[in-house]
Amino acid sequence: MKRPNVLLITADQWRGDCLSVAGHACVRTPNVDALAREGVLFRNHFAGAAPCSPARATLYTGLYQMNHRVCRNGSPLDRRFDNLALAARRAGYDPTVFGYTDTAPDPRELDRNDPHLETYEGLLPGFTARQLLPEHEKQWLSWLRSRGHRDAVSRDIHVPPGAARGEISAEPTAYSRQETQTAFLAGEFIRWLGEQDAPWFAHVSFLRPHPPFSVPEPFGRMFKPVDGPEFSRAKSREIEEALHPYLGYSMPKNDKGSFIYGAEGSVSDWGTQDFAAIRAIYYGMIAEVDAQLGRIWQALKDAGVWDDTIVIFTSDHAEMMGDHWTLGKGGFFDGSYHIPLVIRDPNATVRGHVVERFTSAADIFPTLCESLGVETANHVDGRSLRSFIDHGDAIDWREAAFFEFDFRDIANGEAERHFGLKSNQCNLAVIRDEQFKYVHFAALPPLLFDLKADPMELNNLAPDPAYAATRLECAERLLSLRARHLDQTLAYTELTKDGPVARRP
Template sequence: MAQKLNILFITADQWRGECLSARGHEMVKTPNLDALAADGVLFQRHYANAVPCGPSRASLHTGMYLQNHRSGTNGTPLDARHTNWAKEAGRLGYDPVLFGYTDTSQDPREEDPESPWLLTYEGPLPGIRPVAMMGTWPTPWTDWLAANGYDVPADIRYAYGERAPGPEYEDGAAVPRPLIYPKEVDDTNFLTNQVIGYIGASEKPFIAHLSLLRPHPPFVAPEPFNAMYDPAAVPGFARKESHEAEAAQHPWLEHQLGRKLFRAPADEKKLRRLKAVYYGLMSEVDEALGRLFAFLKESGRWDNTLIIFTSDHGEQMGDHWLLGKCGYFDASYHIPLIIRDPRRAADGARGSVVTRFTENVDIMPTMLDLIGAEIPVQCDGASLRPFLEGREPETWRKEAHWEFDFRDPADDSAEKRLGLTLHQCTMNIIRDEKYKYVHFTKLPPLLFDLEKDPDEFVNVATDPAYLPVMLDYAQRLLSWRMNHDEQTLTHIALTDDGPVERRAARY
C-alpha cells in the first residue's frame, strides 16, 4: 500500500503576487521559492477571495466564498456548521497541526460564555491542533526569547516591531532600522524551527500548517534584511499626483483615503523605506523556507510531501495612496501560489506556469483530492489536480471573483459618510484578462479597461462607449453569484424511496 501523503501548507501574510523572482520581479529575490516553482507548478493568476485576514482565511480554509461562509470582517464568527480541510483530513486519521494562526472567529453558539475565544478574532480553525499558536500575542516566541536571555517588551504584542536604537532612514540613517533581535531568533525563524522540530519527531504522516506573519506589518526586518534593498531604488508607486486626485475616483475610495490607518504617508522617503523593508521580509521568509525545504530533503520526506505556498491577501504598499489591504484593487487580492506535488503523476508538469484564473477557494479541494478525501459539497472552489498533472481541465473559470465587506459593527463612520446601512457596506468584484467590474450594494459601480488601464486609474462605467461592456459584466457577476449560492442540501431530494442525492460540478 502506498504511503500516505504528507502536507506542508504554508501561508505568508500580505504577500503581493508579483513579488517573486520566479515571476521576473525587478528587485525581490526569492531563490528558494523559485526552486520550489521549478520543481512544482507556479500559478500566475491566483487571487484571494476576500480581505482582511479573517474573511480571507475563512475562504482559504473552508473552500467557500464570503457570500456563503459570511465571516465578513475580522471578528465575524465563522458558522460552526461549515467544515474545513482540517476536519476532513482528521476523518482520514491525520492530526492537522498549526504553527502560527488561522484568524478564525469562533461561533459563540458553540462556546462557553466564559470562553477566551469570545474575546478575540484570532481563534484556531476547528479541527486543527495548535502546536505553536501565535498572532497578536506571540507568547510561544516571547517566552522562548525570555528563557534564552533576550529582553522582551512588557507588552509582548510589540515584540514583532522592536527596533534597534538609532535614527530611522527618513531621518538620515543610511538604511532602515533593524529589528532588535537577530534573524536566527526572530518570529519567522522561530516558527520555522518549531515546524522542523515537529516534523523531525513525527513518525506518522503529517499535515502541518505553517502560517507566518511576514511580510505583514510592522515593517521591521532583522539584519541583514533591513538593508537588503535600497529604499531609493525600489520601484515607484502606481498612484495619481495626490490623495485628493486619487479620491475623486469613487466615494468609497474618498472615504478610505480619509482614514489614517489606510492612507499612505506623504513622506516619500518613509514610504520607500516601508517598501524596501517589505521586500526584505519576503527574502527572509524565503531564506527560512529554504532551511525547511532542505530539512525535508535531508530527512527523506521531500518525495512524499505536498507543499503549498500562498498568502491570505496582498498589500497596497502605496499604490493608489493606500496601505494595507482593502477595496477592489488587484494589489490587495493578487497573491502567489506555488504547489509542489511529489507524486510521479506530477512529473510532467514540473516547472510549468498556469495562466488560468485560480483562487484561494481551490486550496481545500486540492488538498483533500490528493489525500483521497471526498470534497464537501460546500466548496465553491475546485481541485487544481489537473494542472499539477499537466492536464487542462475540461471546464474552468474564465474570471476571478472576490468580495469586500467594509461594515464595522463597532464603527458606523462609513455608513454616515456614504449614506449606507450596515448591510449595504459591501462590494463584489469580477475581473478577467480585459475588464474589471466592481459592484456596490448602494454606491455607483466601477469599470476598468485593464488592457488600456492596467493600473486601474480610469473608471469608464459612465462612458457611453462602454455601456454594452457594463451590462455584460453586471450580468456575469449576477450569474456568478447565482451559480455559487450556498448549496449544502440543494443536491438532495426526499422521495418515496428515501433521500436521493446527485452532485454536480460548478462549471
C-alpha cells in the same frame, strides 16, 4: 499507496508579484523559485476576500465570502461549515498548526463569558495547536527572553535600536535573522517533524511579511528605496481619493501605526519617499521569510520526507505597498488580492509549469480533498487544481477572477453612518478578466476598468456611455456567478420513492 504528508504554508500579506520566478524587478526568492521548479506556479491567483479572517475563511472552507459570511476580522465562522482541517481528520491525519488561523469561533456554542469570544484570533475547528503565535506574539517574546533578550517584553522589540518610536527605519532590529518570528515557527515545525513516524498534515502560518515593517540584518538594507517597479497610482493622493466615495472615506482613515510600530497619524501624511522606504523594508521581509522556507525545505530533505510531502505555499491576501497612495489590504484594487501560489506534489509528473488561468484561494480546500481522497461535507465554491498539477491544464475553467470586500462596522457603525447605509449595504464584489474589471457596490456607484489600456486602474469607465454595454455585460456575468454559487449542499439531493438521490457535478 502510502498517504502523502501535507505541508500548507501561508505567509501573511505577501504580494503575488513579489517572486523572482514571477519576474519581479528586484525581489529575489530563491527558495520559492526552487519549489516552483519542482511544481506548479499559479501566476494569476487571487484571494477571495480581505482582511485576514475573511481571506482565511475562504482559504480554509473553499467558500466565497457570500457563503461563509465572515465579513471582517471578528466575524464568527459558522460552525456548520466543513474545512480543510476537518477533512484532513477524515483522511486519517492529525492536522497540526504552527502560528494562527484567525478564526473567530461561533458564539452560539459558547458561554458569553468565554474568553475565546474576546478575540478573532481563534483556532480553526479540527486543528491541533502545536505552537500558537497570534499577533500579540507573546510566545515568541518569551522565547526571545530565554535567549537573552531581557527587553523583549512587548512589541516595542520591533523598533530598531537607535530609531525613534514610529520612525521608518531600515536599521536592523535587536533580534537577529535566527530569532525572527519566522525563524521561531520554522524551528518549532522542524522539531515537531523529528517526532513524526506516520504520515502527517501541518499548517505553518507565518505572520511576516505582515507589518510592523522592520527586519533584522542583512535584510533591512538588502533593497534600496529606488528599487522596485513604478508605483501604480494617480499623480496625487487627492486625485486617487476622488475616484470613488469609498476611497474618499477609507484612505484618510488608514493609520500609520498599523504599519510602523508606534507611529501615529494618517498614512495620508506619508509621501513618495516614505512609501519607497517602507517598500524596501517589505522586500527585505519577504527575503527573510524565503530564507526560512529554504531551512524548511532542507529539514524535509534531511528527514527523508521531501519526496513524500505535498507542499503548498501561498498567502491569505496581499499588500497595497504604496500603490494608489496607500498601504494594507481591502477595497477593490488588485494589489490587495493578487497572491502567490506554488504547489509541489512529488507524485505529479508536471514540473516547472506556470498556470496563467485565474485561480482562487477557494480552490485550495477542494484540491486538498481530492489529493487526500475525501469528499467535502458541504457545498464549496472553489474547484480542485489537480488537473493543473497532474496535466498542466484544466477543461472548462473559469475565465475571470472573483473577490469580495465587506466594509461594515458592526461594533461601531462608522461606515454605516458615513455613507448613510445599512450594514448589509456596505460591501462590494469584483469580477475581473484579462481585459475588464468590474466593481459592484451594493449601494455605492460601480467602477469599470479596461486593464489592457489602464493596468494601474486609474480611469473609471463606468459613467462613460460608450462603455454602457460592457458595464452591463460585466454586471450580468457577476450576477450569473453569484447565482451559480448559491449554497448547493442539499440542492443536489432529491427525495424519491426509492430514497434520496444525490448528484454532485
